[in-house]
Amino acid sequence: MSGHSKWNNIKRKKEKTDGAKAAIFTKMAREIAVAVKEGGGPDPANNGKLRDVIAKAKANNVPNDNIARAVKKASDDDKTNYESILYEGYGPSGVAVMVETLTDNRNRTASNVRHAFDKYGASLGTTGCVSFLFTKKGVLVIEAEGRDEDAVMEDCFDVGAEDFEVSEEFMQITTDPANLHDVREALEAKGYNFISADVQYLPSTTVALSAEDDLKRMGQLLDFLEEDEDVQNFWHNLENEEDLDR
Structure with a gap:
């Protein structure tokens, strides 16, 4: 995956759309209930x-109040059962897409x-149709500002990290x-705070879109998935x- 695209993807996740921000509380409440x-x-x-x-x-x-309410609801014999389902498919012009739902x-x-x-x-595919193009990894992201790259890298490898990458704005630990x-x-x-820290599917190969219509539709697909409360996460290559028109 190109470095520029990867860091752009992190920035997009950090700067969520209004609809995505509204859905995130519901998504997290569900994960808390399952946990x-x-x-x-x-x-x-x-x-x-x-x-x-x-x-x-x-x-x-x-907010902490929302987290506490979600924990209390889950512990008060909430009968709702959530099922995790992973969908695989192809975006415009064959972009590989994986969608994790709860x-x-x-x-x-x-x-x-x-x-x-x-x-x-886009089109949904069968199980395994694109997952072979991704590797499942734990990924942690922190702000790069004010951090000494060598010191952070040393801390990361000291605690068992596999890889460390850095841009002007972010540091990613795998x-x-x-x-x-x-x-x-x-x-x-050690005092680190994270923008994100979760399991992700990282692409081993990537494709680029050039057609304006493909870029527009791919952006619309990702926005839809971001705002769907059943979708916990998604990945693509x-x-x-x-360049997406979003």
């Missing part, structure tokens, strides 16, 4: 999965995702997905995301 039920209860001190989700919520600027209504979610792909010149929790907590103990 409480599957991770061992409502106490983050005893539930590492919940600690990770709370850290992610804070990185997404979810839903209490499989039919609604499948219909919405399929509608988005159909509407914006880990084995199984080590994301430990690396994040070790770096937090578009190289020139900075």
